[in-house]
Amino acid sequence: MKKQWMVAGAAVLAVGVVAPWAVGYVTEQQWQSVTTEVNQAQPLFQLETRDYKRGYLGADFTGTVSVQNPDTGEEHEFGYQARVSHGVTGSLLDFSPSDDFGSEIEEIFPDELPRLTLETRLWGTAIVELTVPAVSVINDETGESFDLSESYGRAEIGDTGSRADLLMLWPGAVIRGPDIRISIEDFRFEQAMEHLTGDVWLGDGDMSLARLEIAARDEPLFRFDDFAIQSETFTEDNGTSIGSETLATLDAMTVDHNSFGPHRLAFVFSGVDVQNWNDLTSALTDMQAAALTPSGGDSRAEMQKQMESMNHINQAMLGLAGEGFSFGFPELSFATPQGPVTGEIMVRHPSLTDDEKDQMMMVMQRLTGNLDLSMPLALVEQYPELGMQVAPLIKQGMMVQEGDRVRVQGTLEDLALDINGNLIPLPPLF
Numbered sequence: 001m002k003k004q005w006m007v008a009g010a011a012v013l014a015v016g017v018v019a020p021w022a023v024g025y026v027t028e029q030q031w032q033s034v035t036t037e038v039n040q041a042q043p044l045f046q047l048e049t050r051d052y053k054r055g056y057l058g059a060d061f062t063g064t065v066s067v068q069n070p071d072t073g074e075e076h077e078f079g080y081q082a083r084v085s086h087g088v089t090g091s092l093l094d095f096s097p098s099d100d101f102g103s104e105i106e107e108i109f110p111d112e113l114p115r116l117t118l119e120t121r122l123w124g125t126a127i128v129e130l131t132v133p134a135v136s137v138i139n140d141e142t143g144e145s146f147d148l149s150e151s152y153g154r155a156e157i158g159d160t161g162s163r164a165d166l167l168m169l170w171p172g173a174v175i176r177g178p179d180i181r182i183s184i185e186d187f188r189f190e191q192a193m194e195h196l197t198g199d200v201w202l203g204d205g206d207m208s209l210a211r212l213e214i215a216a217r218d219e220p221l222f223r224f225d226d227f228a229i230q231s232e233t234f235t236e237d238n239g240t241s242i243g244s245e246t247l248a249t250l251d252a253m254t255v256d257h258n259s260f261g262p263h264r265l266a267f268v269f270s271g272v273d274v275q276n277w278n279d280l281t282s283a284l285t286d287m288q289a290a291a292l293t294p295s296g297g298d299s300r301a302e303m304q305k306q307m308e309s310m311n312h313i314n315q316a317m318l319g320l321a322g323e324g325f326s327f328g329f330p331e332l333s334f335a336t337p338q339g340p341v342t343g344e345i346m347v348r349h350p351s352l353t354d355d356e357k358d359q360m361m362m363v364m365q366r367l368t369g370n371l372d373l374s375m376p377l378a379l380v381e382q383y384p385e386l387g388m389q390v391a392p393l394i395k396q397g398m399m400v401q402e403g404d405r406v407r408v409q410g411t412l413e414d415l416a417l418d419i420n421g422n423l424i425p426l427p428p429l430f
């Protein structure tokens with residue numbers, strides 16, 4: 001028995017000795033794989049690793065992060081360095097700005113630098129944490145200043161990248177200038193994501209902001225109180241389609257010390273075919289990548305890529321319509337001092353048979369929908385700009401006065417929009 005325990009102890013010791021080396025090797029391969037996947041997934045954010053020096057208990061490497069402006073194509077490059085510690089089951093990567101860039105960061109964070117760490121596990125789990133310390137900066141020449149409270153972000157990625165849980169906490173910030181003051185209080189973001197297929201993800205998320213206030217000289221005070229968004233995306237029809245429900249709420253909006261609320265806006269979509277939706281998002285990504293990638297002066301090749309992407313988009317749109325879907329705003333409710341603005345806007349497309357799909361030439365031909373909006377007449381009379389827009393619609397019969405409110409009702413069918421009995425033909429856009 002004693003010999004067996006000695007053999008077992010020797011085996012454990014051997015594993016403990018070899019494990020850091022094996023973990024270090026796997027960590028290097030994982031980091032290279034992550035870098036490749038990030039660079040291939042999108043064109044705006046690129047990672048480059050240099051001088052990866054792996055040792056027994058740790059490693060060091062440097063690299064750059066390149067961020068591209070999508071409007072101008074201009075790139076901004078930032079250097080970083082990382083220290084890696086190898087354990088028995090995983091590694092800890094501690095990132096910091098490169099030496100040539102660190103002095104600029106230290107001017108903003110003189111006492112403590114932001115910290116970014118990546119903790120990895122051999123079974124495919126990774127935890128990213130970012131802590132940004134509190135900071136207070138004052139520019140004596142311009143009179144500008146900003147104060148930021150300590151913020152924290154965390155992302156836990158599991159199942160080899162097919163699941164992610166995100167969290168961001170930002171207690172607040174105050175930005176001041178000679179003529180303006182902007183304050184943000186208690187921002188929170190949480191999201192749980194699960195990969196379905198391709199570029200399609202499921203999950204739910206919550207975002208909240210306790211207060212946003214803007215006070216500018218010679219301008220009325222503007223403030224949001226208790227803004228929140230809740231969203232959930234889920235599968236339907238045994239996983240062949242997806243649906244989503246999103247609700248945005250605002251407890252109160254203040255303009256020039258006059259507060260009114262609450263406000264609600266709901267958005268939903270249902271019956272969206274998974275495969276065609278994935279094809280559509282992939283085609284849109286390819287089109288964006290082609291627009292940002294230099295063509296080397298070959299305009300014909302660039303035009304060919306754009307036409308191929310547009311063809312894929314059209315085919316995906318027809319596929320989505322053929323399977324049927326619905327989307328829109330089932331609830332709109334905005335409070336005003338004169339009364340609530342309420343409404344509903346929904347658009348639908350029926351599911352088609354195989355023969356109908358073969359004969360379908362455009363999406364809009366079978367679209368149906370409904371529109372119903374109502375607002376207080378006093379609101380129209382209070383604001384001349386709004387009244388100038390509404391008065392012609394009332395005269396044309398597009399809007400109808402019902403007591404102390406004005407209302408517009410409409411239906412969409414057969415490439416025409418019927419608004420209060422007025423038929424408006426629609427162009428076949430897609």
